[in-house]
Amino acid sequence: MIEAIRLTGEAALRVLARLGRATLFISQVIAGLPMLLRRFSLVVTQLYEVGVLSIAIIVISALAVGMVLSLQMFYTLRDFGSEQILGQVVALSLVRELGPVLAGLLFAGRAGSALTAEIGLMKATEQLSSMEMMAVDPIKRVVAPRFLAGVLSMPLLAAMFSAVGILGGYLVGVGLLGVDSGAFWSLMQANVDFYDDILNGILKSVVFGIIITWIAVFEGYDAKPTAEGVSRATMRTVVHSAFAVLAFDFILTALMFGGR
Amino acid sequence: MYSKMTEIAVGLFVAAGVVALVMLAMKVSNLGAFSDTEGYTINARFENIGGLKVRSPVRLGGVRVGRVNAINYDQNRYEAVVEMTIANGYDRLPIDTSANIFTSGLLGEQYVGLEPGAEEEYLGSGGVIELTQSAIVIEQLIGQFLLNSAE
Known part of the structure; x- marks a missing residue:
């Protein structure tokens, strides 16, 4: 019994210590960001790794999600004779929720895991310590450009997700199911507000980008320098990012759209 | 690289x-x-606004010309005050224009429908529409219908 309490306390302290390390770590990373203005080529390389290589999975998933959403909504809406509002339903659900959240989950799986594995392996093969030996700060040289690239990529990817998803919904709704094209767009425009819906959706994706990239680079930097440690850290990145995205999505939705 | x-x-x-x-x-x-920033403001007083909301459309002959900006309640006159922004292009509303609250379709959203009058003077910014008709509240209608059929 005493042992159980002791173990619980120990686990809680471990979690708190990790949270503290992560916070100190992110403050060091943020302190390293101004240096990147002079060496932006480091960020461009990482934008390619993190952003460009994620486009394929984002676009394909968005198209599939938009098409399925349109198909399912159509059969339900048809029962009420209001299939014209299909465009509005698809656009609002993508812009407010599905775009940022699904792009975030895919981003965590595609880019976050890669970041963790890369940084973790650099640590395991002692590249980071050799950098320190050469008086190069690995946080500024390795971590900060990756963090900035992740934070910049995420809103762009989420916007692409929403736009491509709406196009997918349009293809199925108007092309396949015969919803009127004019009604599809005009009801969408009448009911989607730029500030309330689209800017809030983008704000969400910015928050998710910061959280996911933070978790990814921290897990990599904090990984045990063994093969097993890196694999665990990669796994934790995906799991923790997914939990964090879903939890923060609930909070942000309650803050942004809860009053109405 | x-x-x-x-x-x-x-x-x-x-x-x-x-x-x-x-x-x-x-x-x-x-x-x-539709840009909501460009326009002038007019007010209308209703006994009951039903389900009208801020950002509901304002229509003139079915054409969207503006939107509801704010909804307040005047405690002195026991009436709801609806503040609307009308786009600058539609600046020739006669002062005896009437405002109704309609529902688009049976279950659709509610909007303010304007009907121009015949006066030669026009409503300016801050003008007040005097002739208004309240929203039709479907529960009241059903209640009246039940009451009539019971007699």
Whole structure:
């Protein structure tokens, strides 16, 4: 019994210590960001790794999600004779929720895991310590450009997700199911507000980008320098990012759209 | 490691992201269709506004000319005050214009429908519409109908 309490306390302290390390770590990373203005080529390389290589999975998933959403909504809406509002339903659900959240989950799986594995392996093969030996700060040289690239990529990817998803919904709704094209767009425009819906959706994706990239680079930097440690850290990145995205999505939705 | 191709790919990525944002702003949202900032304000007093909300449309002969800006309750006169923004292009509303609250379709959203009068003077900014008709509250209608059929 005493042992159980002791173990619980120990686990809680471990979690708190990790949270503290992560916070100190992110403050060091943020302190390293101004240096990147002079060496932006480091960020461009990482934008390619993190952003460009994620486009394929984002676009394909968005198209599939938009098409399925349109198909399912159509059969339900048809029962009420209001299939014209299909465009509005698809656009609002993508812009407010599905775009940022699904792009975030895919981003965590595609880019976050890669970041963790890369940084973790650099640590395991002692590249980071050799950098320190050469008086190069690995946080500024390795971590900060990756963090900035992740934070910049995420809103762009989420916007692409929403736009491509709406196009997918349009293809199925108007092309396949015969919803009127004019009604599809005009009801969408009448009911989607730029500030309330689209800017809030983008704000969400910015928050998710910061959280996911933070978790990814921290897990990599904090990984045990063994093969097993890196694999665990990669796994934790995906799991923790997914939990964090879903939890923060609930909070942000309650803050942004809860009053109405 | 850091080649021209990388630069081009990143450039394409950023451009595609910006295009997606512009599409969301112009094609999906109301930003391109109707700007709410340009316009003048008029008020109307209703006994009951039903389900009218802030941002509900204001229509003139079915054409959307503005939107509801604010809804308040006047405790002195026991009436709801609806403040509307009308686009500047529609600045020739006679002062005896009447305002009704209609529902689009049986279950659709509610909107303010304006009907122009015959006076030669026009409503300016801050003008008040005197002739109004309250929203039809469907529960009241059903209640009246039940009461009538019981007699």
